[in-house]
Amino acid sequence: MDEPRPLDERGVTRRGSLLRLGGLAAGVVGAVGWAHERAEASGRSGSGPAAVAAGLVTCVLSPEQTEGPFFTENDRIRRDVRDGRPGVPLSLRAGVLDVSTCKPIPGALVDIWHCDAGGTYSGFAQEGTAGARFLRGIQRTDRNGVAIFRTIYPGWYPGRTVHIHVRVYVGGDIVHTGQLYFPDALTDAVFRRVPYSRRPARTTRNPSDALYRNGGSRSLLKLTRNVTGYAARITMGVQLR
Template identity: 45%
Template structure:
């Protein structure tokens, strides 16, 4: 099964996890746990709120490479709109931050190429290496970080580009205690992507760009709950950089 198949994979053998705790209500639920204002709600309802928003994880895709470098800056000089990408990991069973978890991220560059698979044509539906066998040793836009005592992980990267059949997205895996506890994909609002697509080097990629509403993985695997919260580093200027964040609730059993 790859991202280019017509139907999503079965989730019967996959662990069910919370792909994202975005939005005002869910963000407030995590605030008391993560050092914000104290909540007046009883402890039991708070725990229930954490445990009742689990969603199926999303497809890994064909471009995952295990054993990437432990680093926060994954750009390797690739051009594109700078993005500070931050995750807050939450153990939903206990409703507390999750420290010492490995967070593995990977995504394509501004022109749709994945490191390790640059022989692939991002504009073609039939990609060389689509079976997951790397075509090169490049490592841009890939890396691993370990969550701190507050469950926080921060990467420095660029806004991804696009390729055939997929909306713009970032892949993520989380491991704790040597076990994989989450595989997901993160998304951006289409309105923001349109602004980025008008900038260099993105605008040089003239191939058709798929929107969220056209992406079968986004539509069928909970993409709407995995949209990153984004702010501009310099208000009024997308080109100067973005801060993208999300809270991931994990069912760590």
């Protein structure tokens, strides 16, 4: 099970709404999820088989994970999803590639959503946030296959480690559903800061989270400090058929 609250069983396609949002033509896409890491050595670049042979690119199978009970339809296309919610600033660079070629996919839609610093999701009456859309949004990948979001470091709630939900669409179809995770040591440091420090110590860490134990280590974000907070990056791959 994903969340401690009852799961909301939903359909597996958003073709109609996403075609309206993104203007994408419908396509036939495989539902295999992958993760990708690109070496960022100074003065080196490339993609495809040659880059794989040179050690610049590796493609690694990434586990599919449940969307959870707090997915919503028709998220807005926007880069800044904060809507004024307090928390440590987080810049998220989410890449998408074709795993058969290790080349980036421009024009894919990346949809993210996560809880705020207090562990609350937007858009649900049971959370007291009906009508709100904070910490939700969609971005289209650029010519390098990268979508960039401005958000905050997520908080926690009972039964789950800290995470961000993500979906990737190509041609209007879902090609990956996953969750992105944070190193526990870094989360400990962040949670010593306000507003996170106003809450009790979190109850679930990565090793004790049932979903994280099912491949979550392959969906860990790579994080670095920046001027205002943290920068996170990950690249997810899909197999097009």
